[in-house]
Amino acid sequence: MKLRAASASLALVMILAGCNSNDSGSVVSPTPTPASTPTPGVSITSALLPASGETAAYKDTLLKLTFNGPPVATGSGQIRVYKSDGTLVDTIDTTGGVTVAGGETQTALGNGNTEIDKIGGGVSTLTQYRFTYYRPIRISGNTATIKLHDNVLAYDTSYYVQIDQSVFNGPIAGFNSFPGISGTTGWTFKTKAAPTSTTAVTVDDDGAADFRSVQGALNYMMTVGCASCGAGNTAAKTITIKNGTYDEQLFLRNVNNLTINGESRAGTVVQNNNWEAFNPGVGGSRATPNTTLTNIGGNTALGNRLTLGGGRAVLLIEGGDQIKVNNFTMQNTHVKDATQNSQAEVIYYNSANLNGSRFIGTDMNFIGTQDTLQMKGWVWIYNSLIAGDVDFIWGYPFAMAIENSELRTVADPSAPTSGGYIFQARSAKGYPGFVVLGGSLTYANGVPSGSTYLARSGGVNQAGGYCTTMQVLGASASNATQYCDNLAFIGVKMDSHVAAAGWWINPIPNLLPSATEGWRESGSLTPTGTALSMTGRNTTYGSSTANLTGLNTRAKVFAQWNGNVGWTPAP
Known part of the structure; x- marks a missing residue:
């Protein structure tokens, strides 16, 4: 999320309200961004995941576009997700620029492709959340993957996606250049119903499971198995993560007696590149993001950045008893840089x-x-x-x-x-x-x-x-x-x-x-x-x-x- 100099106060209110998603349900779709005229008979839908028209998509799905060659994220334009009734639920602004008028001055990390997430947002049992910067667009080979803000989608709900033509460069599905996705029918999907079990769920990034992401499963357990949820306080709960690489910032709060099992120690990898300069501080949950400014430099002053409060770990755990992780790999992929503060935890267990x-x-x-x-x-x-x-x-x-x-x-x-x-x-x-x-x-x-x-x-x-x-x-x-x-x-x-x-x-x-x-x-x-x-x-x-x-x-x-x-x- 970008806090533009001309609208810093309004944008900060948006952060406090939930980080680009519309929690009131009253925002109506703006005029769609014009797309290039497609060649007759050529459609972009074959390059999309979830497939357009999917009726059993995952609540925590990633959005994926497969190009005909390596795409380029241009650092310009927006990605928007709406309910089928036109209610805006999420916006990702890929444009770089100065954030917070008179405040954030760092340029070493870049401001493009950077959003503020409210991890745990929408979990009914929480009053405090993890606020962090994250990179919503990732490109690997010919695939561009878009991570929406945490928990903005609901179960059993229909959506459509719009992506400005300016967001990507690259040939895709018979188009010489990315044409954008506009209107209400270009990319649609419906999420499936909630899991039936309140004590055991599975995560698989590419197969049949309850969730596609680890945080999706954690959000579910915080909802049905929190320490204040009656039997959820003592009931044994299990999340099983199938083999794959899950690149996420994670948050678990007020859940007891939870075991997270991997399918295999080497084949199940939970990771993220998070560090002190990117997300300053050891981290903790908050009702609203912190707006204190911190210099990101180590031995060199590299400018100021918001200390949002969520911290530099991959996984932040708060208030949990009998939390067990078993048989997988957790990794903070950050490579240390002598010019900036590179402290970077894998886990911060903040319960004492x-x-x-x-x-x-x-x-x-x-x-x-x-x-x-x-x-x-x-x-x-x-x-x-x-x-x-x-x-x-x-x-x-x-x-x-x-x-x-x-x-x-x-x-x-x-x-x-x-x-x-x-x-x-x-x-x-x-x-x-x-x-x-x-x-x-x-x-x-x-x-x-x-x-x-x-x-x-x-x-x-x-x-x-x-x-x-x-x-x-x-x-x-x-x-x-x-x-x-x-x-x-x-x-x-x-x-x-x-x-x-x-x-x-x-x-x-x-x-x-x-x-x-x-x-x-x-x-x-x-x-x-x-x-x-x-x-x-x-x-x-x-x-x-x-x-x-x-x-x-x-x-x-x-x-x-x-x-x-x-x-x-x-x-």
Whole structure:
């Protein structure tokens, strides 16, 4: 969505109301954009998906046009979707230009093909949503794919689509150049009815299923299975994602006891290119988008951008307990750029209380660069891969056990001589924080030997304050300025990329090591399973001799959950 200088106030109202879609149902179709005169007998309908006239299209369908050669998105013109009665439900403005009069000044990212989404919009149980920038048009080979704003279509409803002739260049269906799609009959479809099950749905990008997108399924579960929806609070719910690549920004709020299963660990890929400069901030839900301006530069000032509030992760989860992901790949595809802030999470689990807030990841690939996983609450990761380079496991958990997993450092193209830092722990006083049980620390090609550190501190010393006071029932460990450096490695294989000193001490951590807190390791091993030499290890701020038997099983790590009732997760 573009906020033009001449109509910034009106456009901002449109954002607050729902991001280009018409929620009142009163907007009537404008005069259609003229199209080029077609050759007799030639129709564009053969190049469209959903097929024109489709009567069982998906509520979360993507719009696809297949050209005779690679098309070009020109950065000019609009895409509009109407109900069959002429009510406008969505508009995508592909035109570049300045946004927010006197405000947004960045040009490094470009403003063309950029819209503001309200993820979760239209979900009846929500009062807060995820607001983010996204790219609505994607071109791969001869196919142009258009992603509408989230959840703007309804079940069992008829629609027609209009696309200005100026939006695309390229031959299509017998036309030498894209003729545009106008009128009320050029591209029509009807969506199918809602799923019948309220506890189990499937997602498939190209086959028979309940939804085409992961967010479509999440929106459904937030509607029928939210924490305030009676039986939906406790009923076990499952989303099954079939093999395919699902390129989406995702949001889940106030849903408990939900498992998301992939068809295969390598074949089911959920991904997005989202990062700090594109969507500034760690993220959170809001009733309306934030309009604060943030400079997008890292070491260089590259201009200002709206901090909408939805943040830089692929998946934002809030307020959920017993959320499980299993057997697929999640990836933030952003490639770091030294000229701008490239923090980019795969998951931000933003749920922190002492008697809920449980997250499980089993047989997963979590692949990113900086800040791959940002976690709170109580987290168990098992038999999985976590890849990244700088603080790629971090956050504010009461306890997070990473068991029988591979933590892989990848090369940082913006700092090729550095191997980065694996952890930045910001856990609550009196709780285990991060515990790595077995598994291995590995590295990808390009990571220099001896260049990776086990952890670094955030640098805000809370001695005499937060780090001397234990959290109490109902308290949150989510304050970004208050944290303790609690991290333990137990029986972990460490490869040659790990620095001899082990721990990065500039700035120094907030706690000195002991059996119950601080930076610690016990029984560290070489990749072949022999005892790892501790020669050169920092022994002031890190310990390799502390007794860690109180943390050497997942049951012990999570013993304090729910007032010492404890939690022992299982695959």
